[in-house]
Amino acid sequence: MLRVGIAGASGRMGRMLIEAVQATDDCTLGGALDIATSPAVGMDATAWMGHRSGVLIESDLAKGLANAQYLIDFTRPEGTMEHLRHCRDNGIKLVIGTTGFSDAQKAEIEAAARDIAIVMAPNMAxxxxxxxxxxxxxxxxxxxxxxxxxxxxxxxxxxxxxxxxxxxxxxxxxxxxxxxxxxxxxxxxxxxxxxxxxxxxxxxxxxxxxxxxxxxxxxxxxxxxxxxxxxxSSRATYAQGSLRAVRFLSHQPHGLFGMDDVLGLK
The missing domain is CATH 3.30.360.10 (Dihydrodipicolinate Reductase; domain 2)
Structure with a gap:
């Protein structure tokens, strides 16, 4: 099972991603993150679905990603860059759907890809x-x-x-x-x-x-x-594409990839 962490776990996209992970046969929820001011911090990540996963939403990256092999991030550039540094230091592969990066931030992502495998795309559909x-x-x-x-x-x-x-x-x-x-x-x-x-x-x-x-x-x-x-018409398209990216990363030791790599369109 691929242990997948979700950033922004209490947001619209975060919940869609959690639901998609829960519906698969080959992925399991490995962590959940949100900002410290979110009222969801400390709650079970699937409580909104009417059942418990045993995974709590954390604001502390070390706690939230302690069991994760992958992180899917659709948050904001500042948060994604913080997540990137933690993932690089801890060997966690990363799927980035966040947009709005500066040139300097893009360069830092490229540098991190020398150590971990990253799929980055402005749209995962x-x-x-x-x-x-x-x-x-x-x-x-x-x-x-x-x-x-x-x-x-x-x-x-x-x-x-x-x-x-x-x-x-x-x-x-x-x-x-x-x-x-x-x-x-x-x-x-x-x-x-x-x-x-x-x-x-x-x-x-x-x-x-x-x-x-x-x-x-x-x-x-x-x-x-x-x-x-x-x-x-639904964020489910982004979630399903993100999980395809996770499966692709399972075979990559490091490098920066796009969805054209994931889908074999190159």
Missing amino acids: VGVNVVFNLLRHAAKALNTGFDIEIIEAHHRHKVDAPSGTALRMGEVVAETLGRDLKECAIYGREGVTGERDPSTIGFATVRGGDIVGDHTVLFAGTGERIEITHKS
């Missing part, structure tokens, strides 16, 4: 990662005469924008076209903006309600448009 692959083919074929816009929508509680998934879509398209997203991305338009620069990639962000996650990449040409869209 299998379908989204298939879309990344489709975008490479689309961008290669539609490299002239098409304007590219990325539209994403998420729930009102999401704190970063554009989403990590939208940014990764932009990176995939830009890399395929031989561009640097940092130089060609446009994150907002207001007022008299002038004619659109055809070398740019535009982003539009929507926040509201309980939208789990919608992403569309629009290739707009003359007389035709192509839209590649992925819509998530």
